[in-house]
Amino acid sequence: MVDAERVQLALAAGAIIGTWFWDIVADRFMIDEAFANAFGLDPALGREGIPLAQIVATVHPDDQAGLVVAINAAVQRGGAYAHQYRVRRHTGRYHWLEANGRVELGPDGTPLRFPGVLIDVASRRLEHILNELGERLRTLDDPHEMALLASETVGTALDLSRVAYGDMDAAGRHMIIHQDWLAPDQASLAGTHDFETYGSYIESLRRGEDVVIDDIASDPRTADQATSFRSIAVRSLVNLPLMDRGRLKVVFCLNQDEPRAWTADEVLFARRVMDRTEVEIARRAAEHRLRDMNASLEKQVAAQTAERDRIWQLSGDMLGVADDQGIWLSINPAWTRTLGWRQEEIVGHTSEWMEHPDDVAKTRSEIGHLAAGRETFEFENRFRSKERGYRTLSWTAVPENGLLYCVARDVTDERAQAVAITEQSAAQERTWHFSPDLLSVIDMRSTLFDRVNPAWTAALGWRADEIEGASYQGFVHADDVGASLSAFDRVRAGSPVLRFENRYRTKAGEWRRLSWVAFPEGDKLYSSARDITAEAEQAEALSDANELIAAKERAEQQQRELQNEMAHRIKNTLAMVKAIVSQTMRHADTKEEAAVTIDQRIAALSSAQDLLRQTTYASATIHEVVRGALKVHLESDDRVTIEGVRLDLPSQAALGLSLAIHELATNAAKYGALSNETGHIRISWRHEADDAFRFEWREAGGPEVVKPARRGFGSRLTNQIVPSYFDGSGETAFTPDGLCYVLAGTLPRETPPSAEPSEARPVADHE
Template identity: 30%
Template sequence: MLILNSVLRVQSANHAFYKQFRMRRQETVGRLVYELGNGQWDIPRLRALLDEVLSKDQAVVDFEVEHDFRGIGRHCIVLNARKLAREGDREELILLAMQDITDRRKGEVAVRQSEQRLKDLIEALPGAIYTTDAEGLITSYNPAAAEIWGREPELGKEEFCGSWRMQWPDGTPLRHDECPMAVALKEGQPIRGAEAVVERPDGVLVPLLVYPTPLRDASGEITGAVNMLVDITERKRAEELAERLAAIVESSEDAIVSKDLDGIVRSWNKGAERLFVYTPEEIVGKSIKILIPPDRYDEEDDILDRVRRGEHIEHYETVRLRKDGSQVWVSLTISPLKDARSKVIGASKIARDMTERRRADEHRKTLMGELNHRVKNTLAIVQSIASQTLGHASTLDEARDAFGSRLINLAKAHHVLTRESWASANLAEIIADTVKPHAGGENRFHIEGPDLQLTPSAALAFAMALHELCTNAAKYGALSTDNGHVAIVWAMEGEGDERRLILHWAENGGPKVVPPKHKGFGSRLIERALAAELNGEVRVEYPPTGVVCTIDAPMPVGQDG
């Protein structure tokens, strides 16, 4: 502090002045202020200030001067000046107070630079960040935040969040004054990882994790808050995908199992439980070899080696064990499981039950063999029919008609067998199909007997024999007249291994029967071929009232069908 007279000579100075500017009293008192320190106080702005005080009798308040001072360098000084009057006289004095604010200015510059660096840093960050004042008004935001919001909020006017609208993860609307940033400012506590969803003006929903944190000054008062927004859209999609995949795995009919590289089971779905009967509690954490027959352990070791090399194994058919020890054929598809660094950490295994397919394959092979056998037998029958028919027919037309009729009947018998997959044929169906072309009017045939399944070969033999009986009856017997009829009745006699089939063919109402002088193909087919096929006895009798055929064949329990 200096006190100057009206001509600006120093009248006195305080200790702080001498210390601050490194001057002595004898160098100061009595000198013009502009001469102090070899003229270092000859500052144009100081002259202007003092002229104001002297000429206009005005006080000067907080007048800043920045100047290079000898010995102390460049400093920023705040000057305050006003006139004083000594007691007892009217000589005017000037009080010139000086305050060095150099350090404060440096601090302010440092703060501004720090704030700018922080602003530049926030702008450059890929993460979304914004700030508010203590009232929640948005004071800044970076481009990443504007991108999430889908808009640029107006600074100093919009509160708490720059989004258009907000909602909770369950879709419930969320008001801005209830959002996590508002809660953090109200309660004065940071919030870590709260989940919310912002809605952009275009309707796109963006799920977020938010981290609002109050900011405080040196005294602890809240001056604002900063919030970081983490877009978790991809994470949500991954979670949804994982949930869908888990649902697919759990609901799959196939057994889906995961194991580590030591062969320890880590997961087990419902399909695996159905196939192998073990529950997850019984097998997770145990070796997969519990499912493998001991003689196939090397097979599992080879599979694990291939998995470690990153290989995929598809449609590998093998045998596995159920909980009860029974074996089941399965088709395995095995894929390596990798972590985020693409390191193989285990394997997923899909096992499909192949029991039904293998059974179907075996059945197909059996059918093919049976078909081959049947085709050969059928061709042999056709050859025999052709040979016998042509050998005994008197004319070519007769041979053609007889041969065609016999083939048609053979085809009908085959049709009955085909309906039953060549496993067996019903005797009543064989009889009905064979006699149908000769049925004519009502009551021509009386058919009666219990349900009985015949083997394919027996069914064909019965069909051919019945066809011959029908043909002879139509030409010469009961079916050659309008009033003739035929009774076909069968029954089972005896029990167990002694059980026998007795079938009677009896004609009535036709011309008087005369025993034939020689037997043709039809008679031989009936008496010999049928008897041989059934391993029984076939008798054809010729009473005057009509032909009678009796078939007596063993049919032990378990052999029918």
């Protein structure tokens, strides 16, 4: 039954190329003319009958033994027979056939007759070889190995003498062959070759045209270089170009050491092998780039983390991170060095158990200010140490993203010294002389220092006589003069300055940051300045540490998102491209039409991808999608009107709608409203209750609408594929006014529409 079905299918496909009848008893093998032509025999002898051995002699030497075994087995058992082998045709070339017949036995079991048919299985074998190639390519990683496998596949399938991949140089004049597949006794052409040495067909390849030459000596493109080709044992060839953004990138070279009449099926098979190989090579390259990107990001994160950890470990100040309730999440080793408590005794708790009872309330209040978003500078409280009693700490802290980043310095000794000085003398003069702050009196009329305390010399190096009688402006950093004048004017106007910072020059030429408190009395300005250079540096170090922590977290998140997004988009894009190519090839009348249509549709897909890349890549507004898809089709800005609310479309919906608009605009330019000077298109959409979405394309003023005789992939794209992205349906109507297309569906919930409407206007005005 299976054999009968195979014969019926072969008849339907026109694949039977001959019949035979073998009188086994008389050994007379009678064949029809088609059989004789297939085996390269004289038809007259076939009608009279010839011995089986003469038939077997036309079979490829490698297949003869298997054929004899199969025939003998069929004769001995009787019944159905089927066997594939290669036969030498009248052209001298071998061709794959399948013999399908049945041995008829006599009543006593004697084989009497053996009728059958010949079936052409060459195309089927090539398709099987192509599928096997795809499986083998997936096991390889090196592009050169893939190219060699493609060369071997074509060479063995078509019985060629040499096949090779050739990479073109940047100038497009030289071809580099890394490795070629060779039939027995053939010499390798690996190396660099100048095309001008081998003919004048390079310009055809640069235009992306296949070059097929049956006879090097007689073809005008190569006849003058026939000697060069003979020196490398090439008598006929096929060169298939691979283009990259308009530039010739690769040439797939098929060589035969004798003249050959290349068939369209052979050239198409080689092209399909090349295309499938290039897809796998491109996929491997993308995988390698992604792995390299991941490795680079990991190195950057590791370096930033190491730098942050070094600062964290080595800082002499107490660094810590707490939540907005004051619970410590992490602290650096300086806490143990300063207070004696181990890290596990502090982390996970507030610091209330260490705080001096008199400081608990103000500490809780300051934490509340931080939680509300206010920064803390020079806040002090006392923490109980493990062995040294209470230690006075000076705090700087900043809130960010619900966390409190804190720096504390142990100022116990500094504060004790200040208290001792105050207690030793209540006299103002002693306070003046022993204050660690820079105290001064300035004449507000002249802006000159009247008097400075010794802290100025300690902090800046200037003697008192070098400062007194000089203007404060002579010591202030040039960038701070303007702000200092403003602060001075406020004090002169009677308003105290409770906090002001600027930079003062030391005698050694360095700059120290001072924090000022000043108040006026009469025509004098009494001020106190504190050197906060170290605190500012620590705050900057803390900010850098925080930025490193945040950068690490962002980099890790970006890496995960990039991996997930790349995998998702590569799968979606490849699936869409596969659908475009396969469906277009299926519905196109010619290869040229398919190539142009595929190029246009993939260009539209690429434009939509560019639009997504220029926005957030996750989504694009529907106005941008419509405008981007129409841009290449319009010569006049007033031919199309757009109206609809502002909507954000997710990436898949944006890509799909862009392809649909491209199809509609292409059709309008060929047959519809854009094919004359007066036609007009109105595009509109609306967002209704429950996320319902409706998109309309209406043409008017064009030529009379004629419904097409058949519908191709473009109709399937607009009416089925694109609507599936909106969980809806699409319908194209050919009305007397012009073509009308309606897409109805729903919008994804994660991209709610804006309430902002858009008035109807020409597409060129929609910005």
